[in-house]
Amino acid sequence: MSITTTAASAIRMPPASEAHLVLEGLTLRYGARVAVARTDLTIPRHRVTAIIGPSGVGKSTLLRALNRLHELVPGAGVEGRVLLDGDDIYGPEVDPILLRRRVGMVFQQPNPLATRSIAQNVTIGLELVGAPRRERMMAVEWALRRAALWDEVRDRLDQPATSLSGGQQQRLCIARALAVRPEVILMDEPASALDPIATARIEDLIAELAREFTIVIVTHNMQQAARVADFTVFMTQNEDGAGHVVEAGPTREIFTAPRDRRTEDYITGRVG
Numbered sequence: 001m002s003i004t005t006t007a008a009s010a011i012r013m014p015p016a017s018e019a020h021l022v023l024e025g026l027t028l029r030y031g032a033r034v035a036v037a038r039t040d041l042t043i044p045r046h047r048v049t050a051i052i053g054p055s056g057v058g059k060s061t062l063l064r065a066l067n068r069l070h071e072l073v074p075g076a077g078v079e080g081r082v083l084l085d086g087d088d089i090y091g092p093e094v095d096p097i098l099l100r101r102r103v104g105m106v107f108q109q110p111n112p113l114a115t116r117s118i119a120q121n122v123t124i125g126l127e128l129v130g131a132p133r134r135e136r137m138m139a140v141e142w143a144l145r146r147a148a149l150w151d152e153v154r155d156r157l158d159q160p161a162t163s164l165s166g167g168q169q170q171r172l173c174i175a176r177a178l179a180v181r182p183e184v185i186l187m188d189e190p191a192s193a194l195d196p197i198a199t200a201r202i203e204d205l206i207a208e209l210a211r212e213f214t215i216v217i218v219t220h221n222m223q224q225a226a227r228v229a230d231f232t233v234f235m236t237q238n239e240d241g242a243g244h245v246v247e248a249g250p251t252r253e254i255f256t257a258p259r260d261r262r263t264e265d266y267i268t269g270r271v272g
């Protein structure tokens with residue numbers, strides 16, 4: 001049995017001056033089981049950060065802890081801190097509902113509300129907080145333009161969201177996340193249910209969105225990480241099954257000169 005440790009140099013954080021989110025000793029549990037162990041990480045502002053690694057290492061769990069969705073699972077536990085612009089999102093005064101407006105989420109399967117129109121899907125978040133109609137109507141065009149969907153739907157805003165293709169539905173879900181003007185957008189394998197052309201559109205969109213938003217994306221597709229991410233985080237599992245970060249750094253370095261053997265094995269396809 002060999003025990004591998006992470007060389008300290010394999011974790012290269014962006015400078016603190018670029019930090020938008022900072023994870024400090026973050027441990028995430030399901031009941032007694034540790035899914036993600038003592039994670040320290042800096043996520044840079046207005047950049048795309050990709051989280052990669054084999055199935056079951058806790059990538060989605062880590063992502064969901066960044067907008068406090070993890071705690072909705074019965075028995076879930078959180079230790080450590082997640083600082084958003086320096087303030088702990090797990091602090092006693094933080095309202096998770098308001099936090100989730102600042103840190104939005106896009107899921108693997110496009111999940112528009114089937115009973116609502118395209119426009120109503122975009123405005124649902126604003127409706128829930130009682131935004132006036134005028135504000136909601138302005139948000140429709142603003143968010144659909146940013147989600148690179150406006151030109152395709154401007155003449156059919158009242159049609160059901162389900163009348164859109166899968167790729168359009170996912171861009172609608174991105175528009176819905178954008179409409180409340182978040183600072184950070186979490187994306188869990190946002191293109192894995194889409195064909196290559198729709199995937200390419202989402203990738204272009206992600207690069208565009210990073211001008212205004214901080215993006216954290218989980219992906220199984222290493223070419224996708226290499227294409228879209230500025231910064232890449234590789235996770236794997238300890239022998240006891242707890243996920244942790246093995247290596248992090250600028251994407252080009254991770255893919256061309258990984259410092260940890262486990263990263264190299266994964267990106268060259270020897271494992272995972």
Ligand SMILES: Nc1ncnc2c1ncn2[C@@H]1O[C@H](COP(=O)(O)OP(=O)(O)OP(=O)(O)O)[C@@H](O)[C@H]1O
Nearest residue numbers: 030035053054055056057058059060061062073220
């Ligand atoms: N709701 C849950 N209740 C209990 N255990 C869970 C729950 N969700 C995930 N887990 C466990 O936590 C571990 C990490 O799961 P997670 O979904 O975060 O992995 P992942 O890296 O996203 O995997 P994949 O690449 O397959 O999506 C796994 O062992 C999983 O079985």
Ligand SMILES: [Mg+2]
Nearest residue numbers: 059060061218
């Ligand atoms: Mg997952």
